[in-house]
Amino acid sequence: MSSTIIIIVNIVIAVLLAVGLTPLFVWWERRVSGLMQDRSGPNRCNIGPFRLGGLIQSFADMLKLVFKEDFTPSHIRYKFFFTVAPVIVFLCSFLTFAVIPFADVLVIDGKENIMQAIPNQLGIMWFIAFAGLSVYGIILGGYSSGNKYGLLGSIRASAQVISYEAAMGLAIISMIISYGSIHLTDMVNAQSGTYLGFIPMWGIFVQPLAAIIFIVCSFAETNRAPFDLAEGESELVAGYHTEYSAMKFGLFQVGEYAAMSASSALIVTLFFGGYQIPWLDTQAIQSNINYVILAIIIILPLKIFFFTRWMKKNNKAIGENKSREKETKILTVAFWSICFVLIALLISFLITGLGTNGVNITTAVIQVGTFLIKFFMMAFVYIWVRWTVLRFRYDQLQMLGWKVLIPLALLNIVVTAIIVVVGK
Amino acid sequence: MAIKVVPRYGKSFKDKLYLPAIAGGMKTTFKHFIKNLSDIDNLKTMQYPEVQPTDLNERYRGVHRLTKFDDGTEKCVACYMCATACPAECIFIEAEERFDEHNEKRPKEFKIDLLECVFCGYCVEACPCDAIRMDTGIFSFTGSKREDFVLDKKALMANERAKDLK
Numbered sequence: 001m002s003s004t005i006i007i008i009v010n011i012v013i014a015v016l017l018a019v020g021l022t023p024l025f026v027w028w029e030r031r032v033s034g035l036m037q038d039r040s041g042p043n044r045c046n047i048g049p050f051r052l053g054g055l056i057q058s059f060a061d062m063l064k065l066v067f068k069e070d071f072t073p074s075h076i077r078y079k080f081f082f083t084v085a086p087v088i089v090f091l092c093s094f095l096t097f098a099v100i101p102f103a104d105v106l107v108i109d110g111k112e113n114i115m116q117a118i119p120n121q122l123g124i125m126w127f128i129a130f131a132g133l134s135v136y137g138i139i140l141g142g143y144s145s146g147n148k149y150g151l152l153g154s155i156r157a158s159a160q161v162i163s164y165e166a167a168m169g170l171a172i173i174s175m176i177i178s179y180g181s182i183h184l185t186d187m188v189n190a191q192s193g194t195y196l197g198f199i200p201m202w203g204i205f206v207q208p209l210a211a212i213i214f215i216v217c218s219f220a221e222t223n224r225a226p227f228d229l230a231e232g233e234s235e236l237v238a239g240y241h242t243e244y245s246a247m248k249f250g251l252f253q254v255g256e257y258a259a260m261s262a263s264s265a266l267i268v269t270l271f272f273g274g275y276q277i278p279w280l281d282t283q284a285i286q287s288n289i290n291y292v293i294l295a296i297i298i299i300l301p302l303k304i305f306f307f308t309r310w311m312k313k314n315n316k317a318i319g320e321n322k323s324r325e326k327e328t329k330i331l332t333v334a335f336w337s338i339c340f341v342l343i344a345l346l347i348s349f350l351i352t353g354l355g356t357n358g359v360n361i362t363t364a365v366i367q368v369g370t371f372l373i374k375f376f377m378m379a380f381v382y383i384w385v386r387w388t389v390l391r392f393r394y395d396q397l398q399m400l401g402w403k404v405l406i407p408l409a410l411l412n413i414v415v416t417a418i419i420v421v422v423g424k
Numbered sequence: 425m426a427i428k429v430v431p432r433y434g435k436s437f438k439d440k441l442y443l444p445a446i447a448g449g450m451k452t453t454f455k456h457f458i459k460n461l462s463d464i465d466n467l468k469t470m471q472y473p474e475v476q477p478t479d480l481n482e483r484y485r486g487v488h489r490l491t492k493f494d495d496g497t498e499k500c501v502a503c504y505m506c507a508t509a510c511p512a513e514c515i516f517i518e519a520e521e522r523f524d525e526h527n528e529k530r531p532k533e534f535k536i537d538l539l540e541c542v543f544c545g546y547c548v549e550a551c552p553c554d555a556i557r558m559d560t561g562i563f564s565f566t567g568s569k570r571e572d573f574v575l576d577k578k579a580l581m582a583n584e585r586a587k588d589l590k
Contacts, residue, residue: 035460036453038468212443314464318474388453389446 014117018097023058049323065250081144086251088137093258103367123182142240153239157230163401168217170409188274192281200278203271218263226389264378275367487562489583500555502531506547514540534577561586
């Protein structure tokens, strides 16, 4: 019974992170780019007094895409491929999320549950398989569009993939050599602890070169700037999705953000300690659960206090319209009541004490929270890079892939292998 | 003239690494992000419909107006100079005889189609009587029908000089 609930919870988390976050990421993309360019970004769309800082706008956009006419141009000969292409992109990006561990193995009544959406043994191989497959959707979409821009976009996408997949795979191989496992849970557990007493033993400190190569390649993998040549709107109109409209286009969009989520989750898992809190491994949390809960009770109100103060300062009325101040008041009350409910819950845990299962579940929840914080920070880095770095020229991209990243990755494998063999 | 040696970038090892330059760019964008996130007043844009621009000056070409004598009658003598100068051909004048002390001729009807108008200001330049001006400061003229955009003499004479202009 408990394992069924855990599987359902895991699947819900994976679906939420992969697909449900698309409106949030669209909102982030718009607002972050706005703030980086000294403008405000969309902030008007509202339901009653609620704007949520412009988040409603992305839901409105989503509704618009769903209800638009699903138009297929008459010159398209292979309607099946044309229809199935966005589905492939979406499905592959979505499925890559299935192997990301959200927390350490959860032991309930002596039964071990892997905290993954699909608890299989494939680990990182699953990610490589589906991440590589998603480009078929792009190629198929561009090819079946019967449009020269679409075709050029898909050719670029395929050339990009063959030059980046290799370097990415090689970077992953060096990680596998140093962790000695393909299971992501094992990899994350290998990143607990510290060396020299204070540096957390994260992948980025163990394998900095592999980390850089992998991060660069996953930017190329997700087709985002600075490697978004496949849709390069300045020269190719919109690239592979030029002929798409309505929800078919929306699926490409969701697929892009799902790929972004999956890559940032994998980067966090491989190189930033996954669900591990730095300097606190699972054992340490479980044995000191009371102190961890106490720390959360102290930190949570502080966070809420600073957040509500920031909101009061920045979400103020413009001109005659007082709805923003009303929204601030409502949201402040909402956040504080959530905060007090959580604190009351945690205090009751402290007073009554938790059983073994309770300790394990609390640890898992804390680890999922840690994973989410790291995940969102990595997603922010994706957006941040997109609005900073210019798009690479096509030959520069190939040059970087074949002449720089692949030799570096090979060198890294050799060095890692020598160190592992000699070190043992 | 001394020869100025322009340094060429991109050949050194640091430039070829790309990453330091990317890190520098990311630092810049992050600074802007933090500055604007911590205080929304740092934004360079204004919240438009609520906050109106205040930096309109004498040279700004807004919607036209017909100037008036002190007794409220039009200065225009229907000489067709503006309509002739107009490159968009959006001014339509119908003349009639005038019987007061000011002039001998006046427009019976004076229409400007703002959908055709390119706001070039040639009509203002061409007018010999200073009868048409574009200093109303109206920069967003809206309407729900095409007909709403054809301003007649009454509307043009109702427009006044913008108060913001010094």
